[in-house]
Amino acid sequence: MGWPFDDKDALHKELGPIFTIVTPAGLEVTVADPHVTNAVFAKRKEFIKPAVMYDQLNVFGRNLNTVEGRDWERQRRLTAPNFNERTSATVWNEAKRQANDMLGAWLEHGSRGTRDTVADTATLALHVLTRVGFGLTYSFHEGVRKVPPGHQMTYKEALSTCLGNIITFAIFPRGLLSKPLMPRALRYVGLAAREFQTYMEEMLSHERAVSANHPAGSNNLVGALVRASDNQEQSQGRPSLTGPQSLTDDEIFGNIFAFNLAGHETTANTIASSLVLLAANPSYQSWLAEEIDRVWDRDSANYEDIFPGLKRCLAVMYETLRLYGSIVFIPKSTGVHAQSVTLGDRSYLLPPRTAVNINVQALHTDQKIWGEDALQWRPSRWIDNFKPPLSVVGAESDKGVEQLINPGDGTYIPWADGPRVCIGRKFSQVEFVGVIASLFSKARVRPLLEGKDSGDDGHRALMKMVDESAIFAITLQMKNPRGIALMWEHR
Ligand code: HEM
Known part of the structure; x- marks a missing residue:
């Protein structure tokens, strides 16, 4: 692969x-x-797109990533307007909030350092997606780790189990996985799929209730999908000659899963690999800090004023995606x-x-x-x-x-190109820059090597860690991300 x-x-x-x-x-x-x-x-x-590779991504419904022809035109027309500047501003604010909390945790580790860069950036990216996607705000520390009433698994556990088992879904139909005769590990995947489906159904009913009471609805991606879809249905009144123009509930579920599948690990891994690369190359941390100190306004740091000026931060993302891109x-x-x-x-x-x-x-x-x-x-x-x-x-x-x-x-x-270019390109850029600028406006990072000088040895060891990446499920990831601890300290 x-x-x-x-x-x-x-x-x-x-x-x-x-x-x-x-x-x-x-x-x-x-x-x-x-x-x-x-x-x-x-x-x-x-x-x-070759159907044989993409059909397996339809576990929860056909979605933008998997459909072709008129279906793709309809789905892209209904989903693209939601990835707008208002969404970018929400991504920015949530990315900064999560990054500050994450940094707080890393600074507390002090001289012990942290080996959780990948796990923590995955949590951060998930929280940004849940805020922007569903309007659910979680604290970095507690967040989606709690099991809510009526569920057997956290949202995070259900989603990451589904994301990590895409191949399993390609082999076993979802319904079969939960059968008592199946091995325990497969039944667990079946449970995760059921739980994730239930979470999505709850979100959809919530959004329908909100939009029934407030015509403007709520400011999140699922709300926008529901409104776009319901408005189309109402304005048509009769079936269109070119087929349906709105999204079915299954397509909404399919797209929620697709945004998570396409937007979670990709963005999280790009942030994690960049942090390792920056720890390996401290001169680039100073290069970033120079720009951040010039552009970043600690009090407001709002999206419209600050993001366009952080070109070096975006350059770090481009360079990481060039050599260590997810796809x-x-x-x-x-x-x-x-x-x-x-x-x-x-x-x-x-x-x-x-x-x-x-x-x-x-x-x-x-x-x-x-x-x-x-x-x-x-x-x-x-x-x-x-x-x-x-x-x-x-x-x-x-x-x-x-x-x-x-x-x-x-x-x-790295985000493909042409009409099917990644719909979340700007989303991921804003998230990346928001996180990097928040971290390096306050702190620096270096490798912790036991018994060794952390200069050249540190550089070599960290470069080895990112160079030893491989494809897991569908994206590129470091094989041994806990290999070397990173130590964060105030600038
Ligand atoms: C660094 C982060 C990201 C990278 C490297 C990336 C990369 C890509 C690539 C290469 C494609 C084309 C895939 C193909 O043709 O099979 C794609 C498509 C897509 N991406 Fe992203 N992506 C990122 C972030 C996101 C985010 C944050 C979201 C949503 C929140 C997202 C949603 C999608 C969707 C829905 C498609 C399908 C678009 C279509 O076919 O019309 N991606 N992405």
Whole structure:
């Protein structure tokens, strides 16, 4: 599953920017060419998501991540407006609140340090999602760890068990999992699915009740999905010729799960890996602190004024996603028709049902795109003083003001691209920057190595920890995230 992470662009150096694996089961084309990548992303109707890989994500209902054609157009039209600036402001405030509490806990550990970076950032990301998704506010310390009346599991336990067992759901139908004859471990997964379904049903009834009493409804993603859907139904009055225009309850459940699936581990792991990388590279902490001290206003630090100025913080996210992004390849398929791709001055016809895998990791590590130090984690490459082969946006007009560079089309795709670009891209950016700026406005972090000097040894040990990442279920994660403790201290 995760070979592109280990291989980087080595196989493409040997075989070229595109190669085909010919197997008895079909053809598998692997792409690391920016122009072809861009064309594949742009043509969403021609290059579709392979159903065999995505159907398993329909455990709770068909959702934006899994549907195609008119269904996708309808679902995207109803969900996209909710990922707006109002949502970003809520993400920002919750991310800051959670990060401050998390930092408080880490500072309390003092010289013992913490080995819980991954677990704690996962809790933080979950709390941001529950606040923005459902309007439920949890404290970092207690949060969704309590079992509410009428439930046998916490929301967090139910959700993370479901997220970690996507493959199990692909093999066993949900109903079968809870049968008494099934092994205990599988029955537990079945219980988690039932519990998560019940939590979602409770949230949906709550949102319907709120919107019945207050037409503006509540300010969260589920509320917005319910309103968008119910309003469409009312305004139509009769069935549309092009099929349904609203979301069914199952599609709402499917999308709640999809936002969690697509938005939880991805964002949490990006934050956790960045913290390890920053601990390994203290000079970048000073680089960040310089920007944060200039831009961050401790009293207000509101989203609209502060977020746009924190470019170095965003650069850290971009650089971590370039080398340690959650998704190392993006699978597409030619579907039932043949499709052509153009490489250089030649066109190639790909037969029906050809798998077309975009090799994200190879594109992100190609020296022709990123320069000789392509494999080095260097966030400053994203700021405007890094010259060709990347074009600089706004450097001419804004001399002296730092700008983020804009890499060429098809070269940088951690959130995919084209019409099916990640709907939570801005959400994750705002969360990341809110967390990083909150932490480094007050504190610094370093590795705790027993009996060793924490200078070069610390750098090497932490880089090894992130370099030894692998795909678990569907995202890239550090294999041994508790390997080295991190110690936080006031700046
Ligand atoms: C660093 C964080 C994130 C990364 C790296 C990321 C990455 C991606 C990628 C690569 C895709 C395309 C997947 C494919 O084609 O199979 C995608 C799609 C999607 N993402 Fe994200 N994502 C992130 C955060 C989020 C968040 C926070 C949410 C929601 C709250 C979210 C919701 C979605 C959804 C619903 C789709 C499907 C969009 C569609 O097909 O129209 N993602 N994401």
